[in-house]
Amino acid sequence: MNTCPTVALAFMGVTMLEACSSGGDDSYTGGDTSNGNGGNESSNGNGYTTSGSNVIIDLSHSAFSKLQNDGWMNFTAMRMLLLKIDSSTYRAFTNLCPHASGRLKWSYNTSTGKFMCGYHGHSYPDDCQSSGTAGGKLDCYTTSYKDNKLTVTVS
Numbered sequence: 001m002n003t004c005p006t007v008a009l010a011f012m013g014v015t016m017l018e019a020c021s022s023g024g025d026d027s028y029t030g031g032d033t034s035n036g037n038g039g040n041e042s043s044n045g046n047g048y049t050t051s052g053s054n055v056i057i058d059l060s061h062s063a064f065s066k067l068q069n070d071g072w073m074n075f076t077a078m079r080m081l082l083l084k085i086d087s088s089t090y091r092a093f094t095n096l097c098p099h100a101s102g103r104l105k106w107s108y109n110t111s112t113g114k115f116m117c118g119y120h121g122h123s124y125p126d127d128c129q130s131s132g133t134a135g136g137k138l139d140c141y142t143t144s145y146k147d148n149k150l151t152v153t154v155s
């Protein structure tokens with residue numbers, strides 16, 4: 001949940017109501033919003049919440065439309081790859097490449113069922129068991145699905 005800093009800004013003589021009222025839901029969430037809310041549960045308006053070692057993802061949120069449309073996505077904010085098996089079955093993996101720890105150049109080949117890391121071209125099966133071409137397997141997280149929410153347990 002975003003907290004609108006209207007009052008503080010008003011004291012400084014700055015009118016920035018627009019910053020809170022429009023512009024999409026990615027305009028005010030650049031930082032780690034968990035800093036401001038004391039507890040160990042955070043919700044940042046980006047379609048997911050964290051609670052302890054669980055990440056709870058709202059699969060209907062626009063932030064996860066790539067997952068729905070392409071069947072996979074690199075969920076960089078929580079450092080995981082998400083893979084859609086069907087409408088109620090998903091897998092989650094670390095996005096830490098087993099070869100040399102790259103996180104950002106993933107692609108997914110639907111026909112081979114492998115993630116490919118663009119740093120050095122190694123690939124990793126999506127079955128949570130088989131080793132890739134370098135460094136072992138891509139580690140899986142436990143997932144559960146209910147009511148269009150995906151819970152990933154990161155531990």
Ligand code: FES
Nearest residue numbers: 097100102117120
């Ligand atoms: S870091 Fe991924 S292939 Fe080298």
